[in-house]
Amino acid sequence: MNHLHRQIATLAVLTLFIVSTLSAFYLTTTSEVTSEHPQVAVPEPALSQSQVNLSIPYVDEHYGYADGIIDPYEYSYNYTDPVTGITVFMEHNSTVLFVGLKAPTSGWAAIGWKSPNGTYTSDGINGSDIIYGAAPGTPHTSYPRINLQSTGIIVHYKLYMRNGTLLQEGDAPSGDDETTLEKENLLSAYKQAILGMRIGEVRHFIIPAEKGYTSESDALYGEDLEYVVTVTKIGATTANPADSSQIQYIDAHGVGTVQYVIDDNQSRVLQANATDDGSITQLEYFIQMNSTDSNDIPLLNSSEMTYPFILMYSPDENFDSFPAAHSDWSNPMAIRFVPNREPVLDVLSPISDGVLEWITHIELNVTDDTLVRRAGFRVDNESWVDLKFDFKTDLWTFTLDASVYESGSVHTVWLNATDASNVTVVISRNVTVYIPYNPLLGMSLTISRTITTLMYHGVKSTDEIKVKNENALPISAIEVYLPDTYRNNFLSIEAEDSS
The missing domain is CATH 2.60.40 (Immunoglobulin-like)
Known part of the structure; x- marks a missing residue:
């Protein structure tokens, strides 16, 4: 020095x-x-x-x-x-x-x-x-960098889920001297992301869900894939040029x-x-x-x-x-x-001073300079529930069953989001529970089916529908709808009042 x-x-x-x-x-x-x-x-x-x-x-x-x-x-x-x-x-x-x-x-x-x-x-x-x-x-001296025709490549990777959890670690490619990168059985987006890397280089990239596993049968369908990768070999070379x-x-x-x-x-x-x-x-x-x-x-x-x-x-x-x-x-x-900016939350549902019905869809839009790791919600002082990121809409969502709350009751829905630096923002919305079918509360419906084999390989299906009325409004009629394809096969219907 x-x-x-x-x-x-x-x-x-x-x-x-x-x-x-x-x-x-x-x-x-x-x-x-x-x-x-x-x-x-x-x-x-x-x-x-x-x-x-x-x-x-x-x-x-x-x-x-x-x-x-x-x-x-x-x-x-x-x-x-x-x-x-x-x-x-x-x-x-x-x-x-x-x-x-x-x-x-x-x-x-x-x-x-x-x-x-x-x-x-x-x-x-x-x-x-x-x-x-x-x-x-x-x-x-010069040193090699990865291209589509490179062979003998070893790239050590760590795969993380959006929430920062390490899901998998390994090598891809794993050093096949006969197969070029272009021919490797890897995601196209992954191969593009490692182009130009040299031995010893560390690179971070995220493959968005729409460019990752796009078949609904894939275990990682709908997931953003976050990688941190390091190249350890290109061809016959394993020496890191930075060592000199x-x-x-x-x-x-x-x-x-x-x-x-x-x-x-x-x-x-x-x-x-x-x-x-x-x-x-x-x-x-x-x-x-x-x-x-x-x-x-x-x-x-x-x-x-x-x-x-x-x-x-x-x-x-x-x-x-x-x-x-x-x-x-x-x-x-x-x-x-520029300092780290905290996530910005835009609540699409429920709206402020809005209504929670029996089934309410929580929808939250979160923007951040880097990456939103997770988002969640809770009602009043209950436990936090994770929201799921929907890559098709870029919204954080959850379907809430509000039937457990009394109709007309007022509650506070809290929502949060956390970025990759673990900075969390919390906001709230006041809501009122409204159950639109209140006159029918107290009724229960059960259905049972009996299958009977007839002559000449015929089959008869008998459905028994029971409606139990507990302190609800009187029942004046029950309507049963059948698909058009079943109309010609309909035999009869009977009603009985157990009272």
Whole structure:
């Protein structure tokens, strides 16, 4: 790890600052913002003429490692800085900021930020929190990624139900050297989801029910399938390319335009690693968002707070070398860290101050930034009952028998929903029970059937229908309806009043 301090003459620093500021006017403007991230191409350097506002999404869990290889879909957000050409990948879980940098250099690259009211225009990185990193040693060699014609693939999977319960664990594919992925007897959506993976990569994906097991005879029919998978073999190769990753990095704070001092406390970076293919350096960090170090600037997740961020790089691995390019001091990236939003519940049935009939269909629509794990309801202080997710309607439903409640009684129906971070929202609706057939309460109906064999293979069916009247209204008639196909076979009907 390089812990040398940068010693730069004041005049040289001032000259560099003036030159880099003036030269920026000759660059053209292009920028790229996306929240999808297969391999993002590095654009030609350009100058942003206005501040770029970036919203870094909250994630329930980061799937992957700070292993120095930025995999497709590892991060939920990325942005390419038009001046440096560095692509920054980010997401957070309110505690840890997950960062990847893909820089057009074989030297060092840096990411820095200031307090929400900070600026870079007059003093560069002075007063900023900044992390420098480089991938020392021999450049990385190429490594295979899965395609439809790959054979000998082993993908270890864990299959979870929507509620987060682990249902199954195993290998699929399991390493058949003769069968290509295209020919594997696996769900098409599963095969598509593992394309592009390399050995050691972790990927998380959900196959929606409509693309999963679509036959009603399947045990998992109607279920969303949540997978966490890791590739352990492709062809004859089992070596994880990240095993040869190396990094040297420092957590520092700026004391001049491009000068820094290394922090005594280096514990803010939880994990770090890097790779270099000779022209592109990839660096990954897991950074604690909060810090008690007086030289660190905490990063708080809030929709109202933005932090100015900058990027820099040098062709040299020596952190004391001057940056070859840095973000536009006057227009740094304005980054805010979006907090986890709680689930939003929309009760379709029962409506507020509505009616519960004998049979009532509970219908709840729940939306969330990530995934709704479970939903439920209860009446008054009774036990909670799980709602079932209906993939055809995207509603959480249950059929409630309200006949156990007294007609005219008022009750409170409570409903809840929980997201993947275990954040639960509870709401309620007041309802009145109304039994529409109240005059017939107290009656019971029983039916018995006797089958008699007649001559010439004939069969006679005799149905006895008994209606018992207990304190209900008097019965004036009983109507029996027969399907049209039985009309010609009808023999007779008799009625008897036991009273």
